[in-house]
Amino acid sequence: MALSCGRIAYDDQPKKNAVAELQDRFDASMWNYNATSVDIFVRGQQLKKAECFLRAANIPYEVVIEDMQRAIDTENPSLEETELWENRNGHRMTWTAYHRLADIYDWMDYLAQTYPDLCSTKAIGKSVQGRELKVLRISNGNPANRAIWMDGGIHAREWISPATVxxxxxxxxxxxxNQPDHLRNVDWYVLPVHNPDGYEHSHQYDRLWRKNRGGLQYGPCAGVDLNRNYGYKWGGQGTSKQPCSEIFAGSGPFSEPESKAVSEFMQSSAADWKGFLTFHSYGQYILYPWGYDRVVPPDHADMKRVGDAAAEQMLQASGGSRYTVGPSGSTLYPAAGGSDDWARGALNIKYAYTVELRDTGRYGFVLPANQIKPTGDEAVAFVDIIAQEVAKL
Incomplete structure (x- = not known):
């Protein structure tokens, strides 16, 4: 079924009210938004009606993706060549296509087997449907190392996130x-797919699925938004108590096994956590706490300084992609129960950032696979800056 993504001006309260009505009347879903605009999905049979509604409400808009199904169909190239890649490299990961969970986990095991003095893997828990949450640890074994956490795939449809991580x-x-000391003297903990059930569901059944696959006690409205399920300021602004909502926060803080596993692992670990980096899409933002409200932490200026330095290095690495830097709640919108707020508020991790990766809306969640490498190069530049700052602590 064809879908369309319309970019709508969203700069005053009457327009915001009209967008809310649009969602209710035409079964539209909000993809991404900030203070001045919003991207909306409208299913094909509702598109003309939705356009009439917007014109009547005097809301300017543009259709960014005319045929969503075509965009989905052309997003990911065939993986037929990965067997040759496996024969050459010992794994199927290519970073020229989006891979399923099995390929990602096999690659993690390959690293642990090939570099046993550097890499190891650990299952820190299981998902609702029993899939492992597998973490890759990269460490030179120096007991003085600081620790940085990186995760991706908390939202199922954001395929560029696991690919980038x-x-x-x-x-x-x-x-x-050949890595510099500030990268080598870190214990890296990498969770490529925070939401394995949702990720697989987005590959098999619904490309645009966001949540996990929990909450089945709520009937047809399966799933909890794991990035609203963390315990710091849970249930506040930007969340929903309605199970059918895409921002449903769950029945309580850490009600979902995926978020609970991460929180328990990080709290019980002896690691000296100094960085928490969670990768999402889309919009090209570098965000830091707080997300639960439009407030900033006491070290706001320092977080902005580091974010700006990272954005500049990312621009140089990619040859043109600009990332906006700021606190989550005011740069985008308040959203309580996020993992980055929890990392800062509960664990007191200094450098807690959310990176919203490419793009700014031309493709949105269905970013073509040929964008993986340039997006990855930007993210490597970002991580390099964070590691430099961690080394100073």
Missing amino acids: TYIANELVEDWD
């Missing part, structure tokens, strides 16, 4: 001997 880890490991 694995790209970063692969770049670190495969060129380890």
Whole structure:
């Protein structure tokens, strides 16, 4: 079924009210929004009606993706060549296509087997449907190392996120001997797919699925937004108590096994956590706490300084992609129960950032696979800056 993504001006309260009515009347869903605009999905049979509604409400808009199904169909190239890649490299990961969970986990095991003095894997828990949450640890074994957490795929449809996180880890490991000290003297903990059930569901059944696959006690409205399920300021602004909502926060803080597993692992670990980096899409933002409200932490100026430095290095790495830097709640919108707020508020991790990766809306969640490498190069540049700052602590 064809879908369309309309970019709508969203700069005053009457327009915001009209957008809310649009969602209710035409079964539209909000993809991404900030203070001045919003991207909306409208299913094909509702598109003309929705356009009439917007014109009547005097709301300017543009259709960004005319045929969503075509965009989905052309997003990911065939993986037929990955067997040859596996024969050459010992794994099927290519970073020229989006891979399923099995390929990602096999690649993690390959690194642990090939570089046993550097890499190891650990299942820190299981998902609602029993899939492992597998973490890759990259460490030179120095007991004085600081620790940085990286995760991706908390929202199922954001395929560029696991692809980017694995790209970063692969770049670190495969060129380890040439890495600078500020990257080598870190214990890296990498969770490429925070939401394995949702990720697989988005590959098999519904490309645009967001949540996990929990909450089945709520009937047809399966799923909890794991990035609203963390315990810091849970249930506040930007969340929903309605199970059918895409921002349903769950029945309580850490009600879902995926978020609970991460929180328990990080709290019980002896690691000296100094960085928490979670990768999402889309919009090209570098965000830091707080997300639960439009307030900033006491070290706001320092967080902005580091974010700006990272954005500049990312611009140089990619040859043109600009990332906006700011606190989540005011740069985008308040959203309580996020993992980055929890990392800062509960664990007191200094450098807690959310990175919203490419793009700014031309493709949105269905970013073509040929964008993986340039996006990955940007993210490597971001991580390099964070590691430099961690080394100073």
